[in-house]
Amino acid sequence: MQSRGIPPTLSVLILVLFGACTGRRAVFDGVLEEFLLAEAEAASALRDERPLQPLSLEPLDPTMLCQTPRDPCRDAPCHPEAGCIATNELEYECGPCPEGMLGDGNDCRWPRRVALNEIDYDQPGPDDAEFIELINLGDATVSLEGLVVLMLNGDNDQVYRRIQLGTLGELAPKALALIAGPSVEAPADVPQLRIQSAGFIQNGPDAIVLADQDGRELDALVYGGRLDGFDEEAHALGEDRGEGSLVRLEEGGAFVWTCRASPGLPNTEAFDEPCGL
Ligand SMILES: [Ca+2]
Ligand SMILES: [Ca+2]
Incomplete structure (x- = not known):
């Protein structure tokens, strides 16, 4: 059987081209590699007594051979x-x-400047109107893809619930979004991730951490009591005592208690006890 490797004349042509393209190896090396692979395949087929495949070499474009790298x-x-x-x-x-x-x-x-804005973790009777409100504090619309809310049990520091926020889509500057229980009433145009069960937020002392896909903490809130391992600023200055919620009234400020929960609406006021007056 006759070898179908590179004919001697073609080998000479390759060497000539190589000389013409000295210093322009990238393109030439690719062409040479194709020839060498074809020849190796032919040798392998002869050795294994396999039928030879047709040798298919694309016509060479001379302008490609000497291109600038x-x-x-x-x-x-x-x-x-x-x-x-x-x-x-x-x-x-x-x-x-x-x-x-x-x-x-x-x-x-x-960095995405998304923060926790309000939390209502306790209601009179069944906790079926719990919610966590988020806000985009930045000046640009941001995607919530990759962000996650981690809910930590204060008794053992373990995450008892993990909520991915990607389905909430994008958030315009200063816009709000909600993670909300089944009975929360909120404006329809606010992105909402519904949890169809009551009591998805433990009543504390526990913590909520907002983190990104790299594990970077964007915000944190400790509520219902104190927890070690969190900055002093993360601790709420009040407790959700059934009525009302914990709200932030200024960017980066402490969470304070208010009688009037405002899911999906701006936080505007703080109330002292008693509620309903
Ligand atoms: Ca609760
Ligand atoms: Ca609100």
Whole structure:
């Protein structure tokens, strides 16, 4: 059986082209690799006495052989402010993201300024109107994809419920979103994630942590009592005593008790006891 490897004339042609393209190895190496693979396959088939497959080589475009090497940074794969550094003709590295931004240099983004805004964990009678209200404090619309609410049991520091927020979609600046029990009444245009069971928020002392997909804590609230391991600022200054809820009245401020829960609406006031006056 006769070898169907690279004919001698073709080998010479390859060497000539190689010489013409000295310093432009990237494209040439790819072409040469194709020839070598074809020849190796032919040798293997002869050795194994397998039928030879037709040798199919695409017609060569001479202009491709001597192209200027491809610049891997040509298509600007990195964030514009991170910068791109070509490490060879095929690979690149991105510089660090600008200060304050998150990401790996390819993708840089400002941190999502989503925060806890209100919680109603206790109602008179069955706790079927519990809710957690979230707010986008940033100046840009953000996706809630990847964010998670972790509900921690204060007795053992274990997460007793984990709620992924991706289904809430996007949140415009200063807009609100809700995780709400079955009896909560809220404006229809507020994104809502419904929990169809009463008592999904323990009455405390427990904690709620809002975190992103990298495990970074965006916000935290300790309610119904004190817990070790949390910043002083995370502890609510009041308790939800059936009526009302715990609300934040200013950005980053403490949670205080109010008689009037406002699911899906701005928090506007704090009330002292007694409620209903
Ligand atoms: Ca409850
Ligand atoms: Ca509210």
